[in-house]
Amino acid sequence: MLVSAQEMLTKAKEGKYAVGQFNINNLEWTKAVLQTAQENSSPVILGVSEGAGKYMGGWDVVVGMVNGLIKDMKITVPVALHIDHGTYEGAKAVIAAGFSSVMFDGSHYPIEENIEKTKEIIALAGSKGISVEAEVGAIGGEEDGVVGGGEVADPAECKMIADLGVTMLAAGIGNIHGKYPANWKGLNFEVLAKIQEKTPGMPLVLHGGTGIPADMIKRAISLGVSKINVNTECQLAFAEATRKYIEAGKDLEGKGFDPRKLLAPGTQAIKDTVKEKMELFGSINKA
Numbered sequence: 090m091l092v093s094a095q096e097m098l099t100k101a102k103e104g105k106y107a108v109g110q111f112n113i114n115n116l117e118w119t120k121a122v123l124q125t126a127q128e129n130s131s132p133v134i135l136g137v138s139e140g141a142g143k144y145m146g147g148w149d150v151v152v153g154m155v156n157g158l159i160k161d162m163k164i165t166v167p168v169a170l171h172i173d174h175g176t177y178e179g180a181k182a183v184i185a186a187g188f189s190s191v192m193f194d195g196s197h198y199p200i201e202e203n204i205e206k207t208k209e210i211i212a213l214a215g216s217k218g219i220s221v222e223a224e225v226g227a228i229g230g231e232e233d234g235v236v237g238g239g240e241v242a243d244p245a246e247c248k249m250i251a252d253l254g255v256t257m258l259a260a261g262i263g264n265i266h267g268k269y270p271a272n273w274k275g276l277n278f279e280v281l282a283k284i285q286e287k288t289p290g291m292p293l294v295l296h297g298g299t300g301i302p303a304d305m306i307k308r309a310i311s312l313g314v315s316k317i318n319v320n321t322e323c324q325l326a327f328a329e330a331t332r333k334y335i336e337a338g339k340d341l342e343g344k345g346f347d348p349r350k351l352l353a354p355g356t357q358a359i360k361d362t363v364k365e366k367m368e369l370f371g372s373i374n375k376a
């Protein structure tokens with residue numbers, strides 16, 4: 090059964106580790122993430138962007154697939170199904186479809202409008218026990234057409250949004266989506282510490298987890314980050330393993346063209362990446 094992200098993140102905050110949000114794109118992706126969580130007894134958050142939701146056929150397909158896998162694969166670790174960078178309309182749609190957690194990304198609105206819309210989503214989600222993530226200070230890079238300038242969040246604005254009663258708060262601290270450029274300056278720990286100071290007890294969310302060095306991840310967790318989003322890294326691992334399989338001509342040997350064989354190395358690569366992240370985040374055996 091799907092659960093809200095509230096309890097797993099409260100525990101993570103107290104225990105000084107982070108729960109990974111792994112974005113899913115299809116059946117193989119979802120199976121790989123759920124199996125890895127179960128094998129390692131780790132709580133997990135499945136992230137779905139609006140683009141990925143559309144790609145999979147729609148929100149009902151996603152909810153049906155995830156609930157079906159949890160039942161048929163006998164997944165007993167806590168699993169939250171969460172819309173990633175949801176628009177106002179998107180957040181409302183997934184609440185109706187059966188998601189257990191939502192992110193409403195109002196970071197591109199003026200702060201007053203972000204507050205108004207976040208309040209509405211909190212009221213709607215709260216009545217169903219669904220957790221809510223809000224964002225302050227647009228996170229750079231590009232995710233499904235949402236482009237941010239890589240700003241650093243204002244700790245005072247973070248407090249304003251946190252006080253509305255969100256479950257978790259994403260704040261830009263120099264992190265970006267996708268691959269990090271060679272001249273990236275790193276995370277802004279000074280701002281992260283100030284945000285944490287203004288929002289004690291609030292699980293903070295780090296977006297753009299791909300390619301942030303391990304020591305920075307650990308330091309961010311020590312400063313209050315309890316949820317870390319990973320997307321691009323699984324995509325790169327899947328693509329590389331699939332390319333190797335094709336380049337080695339394995340699809341031309343026997344029944345190597347069978348999708349169950351063709352997609353197996355990529356699926357295993359996702360599992361390996363997810364496990365590596367769970368180890369780094371400290372969520373193994375915390376289910």
Ligand SMILES: [Zn+2]
Nearest residue numbers: 228296297318
């Ligand atoms: Zn993000």
